[in-house]
Amino acid sequence: MPPSIAASADLAVANGGNVADTGRPSLVHPFPYPPQMSTTPSKMMAALWMAGWLSLMLIMAVAGRETTRELNVFQIMEMRSLAGFVLLSPIIYRAGGWKVLKTSRLPQHVGRNLVHYVAQLGWFFALTLIPIGQVVAIEFTMPIWTAVLAASFLSERMTPWKIAAIVLGLVGVIVIVRPSTGEINPGQLIALGAAMGFGVAMALVKSLTRTESALSILFWMLVVQSVAGFIPTLLVWTWPSLYVWGWVGVIAVCGTFSHYCLASAMRYADATVVVPMDFLRVPLTATAGWLLYSERLDAWTVLGAALILFGNLLNLKPASSVPARAR
Secondary structure, three states, X not given: OOOOXXXXXXXXXXXXXXXXXXOOOOOOOOOOOOOOOOOXXXXXXXXXXXXHHHHHHHHHHHHHHHHOOOOOHHHHHHHHHXXXXXHHHHHHHHHOOHHHHOOXXXXXXXXXXXXXXXXXXXXXXXXXXXXXXXXXXXXXXXXXXXXXXXXXXXXXXXXXXXXXXXXXXXHHHHHHHOHHHOOOOHHHHHHHHHHHHHHHXXXXXXXXXXXXXXXXXXXXXXXXXXXXXXXXXXXXXXXXXXXXXXXXXXXXXXXXXXXXXXXXXXXXXXXXXXXXXXXXXXXXXXXXXXXXXXOXXXXXXXXXXXXXXHHHHHHOOOOOOOOOOOO
């Protein structure tokens, strides 16, 4: 994610519940494109897999906060990418080896992943400035920006429900940030910028999925972001303590297998069933922030998050079909 840091199924929201195009490859979303539902539908199994997703995403947010206590965000991102290669290698081998990663759209991969890289850096940085529950609440505007961009550049239809979702999302952000008070926290603006960046990355991903496999998209994400962060990481490198090494491992493992849980949930239920379960991340993350870091969310943040999530729910409504003309 869902830095969240990641979410993912979030794109299913922006895509009107279309499972085939869901996903956000990132630190928290390394398997971004769950297959079409092909097993026996089971809401119970979907809920169990989503419980795994929510648990790992919750741990991911805490891991992000803990690692930034000692490490620069460039270094965290670089270590995550290198660990991602290790975790991805067996999957590449099982898929047929390196030949399955060939691409004719390298410039698109580079552009998409540089935008995504900057958004991830912003997400991590925002974690150090504002409560983690607020970061996640603002992050859920990502599907809204994706919907706007998809309509503008990918010729997707802007339905009344999508327009309503965009308006509610914008109002929700204004309620959280409250610019009229004159005391806007830079962390809020950084989190909003990160969400917009994720939205741009998602619109570009939707274009890539027309010709590229999920594995290829993930591999080139790791390549591009490893190269982009190599020199900055050398400039800020410090050897992590044993404590932080443990959290880096948590980021790598949870970031990989959280999306496996999400993809599995998508196989047992449609996006319209799975995506609303993901909204539990907002209260769960806020609760974790309260218990672990004594962070309290004010009523305005709660109201703004509710507006954003309600807008996402509206965006899940399927487009009305056009009835056939009588002959």
